[in-house]
Amino acid sequence: MKPVKYIRVFEGKSNNAHLIEFDNGKQYIVKFLKENQKRVLINEWIGYCIARYMQLPVPPSRIVEIPHSFLKEMNHTDNIIYTPQQFASLYIPDCKNGHELTNPNVVNTENLAGIILLDYWLHNTDRTRKNILYKEIAPNEQQLFIIDQADLFGSSNWTTQDLLTLSQRLLKSYTHELLSGFIEEEEQFYRNIQVIKAIPSLLLKEILDFAPVEWGLTAEEKENLLHILEFRRESVLTGNIKKFIREKYLPFKNNKE
Numbered sequence: 074m075k076p077v078k079y080i081r082v083f084e085g086k087s088n089n090a091h092l093i094e095f096d097n098g099k100q101y102i103v104k105f106l107k108e109n110q111k112r113v114l115i116n117e118w119i120g121y122c123i124a125r126y127m128q129l130p131v132p133p134s135r136i137v138e139i140p141h142s143f144l145k146e147m148n149h150t151d152n153i154i155y156t157p158q159q160f161a162s163l164y165i166p167d168c169k170n171g172h173e174l175t176n177p178n179v180v181n182t183e184n185l186a187g188i189i190l191l192d193y194w195l196h197n198t199d200r201t202r203k204n205i206l207y208k209e210i211a212p213n214e215q216q217l218f219i220i221d222q223a224d225l226f227g228s229s230n231w232t233t234q235d236l237l238t239l240s241q242r243l244l245k246s247y248t249h250e251l252l253s254g255f256i257e258e259e260e261q262f263y264r265n266i267q268v269i270k271a272i273p274s275l276l277l278k279e280i281l282d283f284a285p286v287e288w289g290l291t292a293e294e295k296e297n298l299l300h301i302l303e304f305r306r307e308s309v310l311t312g313n314i315k316k317f318i319r320e321k322y323l324p325f326k327n328n329k330e
Contacts, residue, residue, distance in 0.1 A: 088149040101161035108152040110229040120222025156287035171202025186261035199224035
């Protein structure tokens with residue numbers, strides 16, 4: 074799959090989401106390694122692979138190759154650290170984000186507890202209304218998608234020391250509260266905890282090993298990431314979610330009713 078046309082950059086805090094058309098006739102949002110975002114590609118890759126395994130609503134994504142010569146056609150390429158391979162997510166047109174559509178009728182509510190669980194497990198500090206998308210699939214019916222896993226483990230520029238000191242407190246995310254308002258049964262949280270705990274450690278290792286070498290993840294960092302993933306799902310996740318249910322989900326649900 075090769076890029077054939079640069080379309081535009083999505084304006085944002087990082088200007089690192091570029092819409093590019095490929096020779097398969099589809100458009101993808103492509104992210105690059107940047108000086109102040111050296112973990113952005115590995116974060117996106119880890120978040121995507123685990124979300125897909127959990128059958129969460131993420132756009133189909135893949136590792137692509139953007140030739141260095143193609144950068145000349147792009148905007149906002151300052152501070153890009155060029156690597157042969159980048160991370161690309163299929164562009165889903167005609168969506169509205171959580172700011173643009175404030176009263177959606179979400180049809181895939183069975184996925185929402187899993188999204189919150191994923192964010193707590195991977196310590197995603199940037200689940201905002203801008204990175205949940207609503208795609209209208211029928212009159213007054215929307216399918217929800219999540220995008221942008223760039224700030225897993227607290228940052229798109231984390232260090233090994235950061236991994237060892239990740240917070241175990243509740244995340245500050247009003248979006249999580251909004252999502253929880255669609256969750257009909259508390260049991261959905263616990264079912265997703267079991268899904269996460271059943272993910273084989275070998276699969277997590279393979280996800281890390283498949284990341285291109287040029288993305289800069291060392292063998293030691295892979296080992297530390299695997300340790301953190303296993304520690305958080307076994308020793309942190311259940312306590313976090315019980316607290317979330319008690320302090321966020323149940324009060325929000327009761328007020329809504």
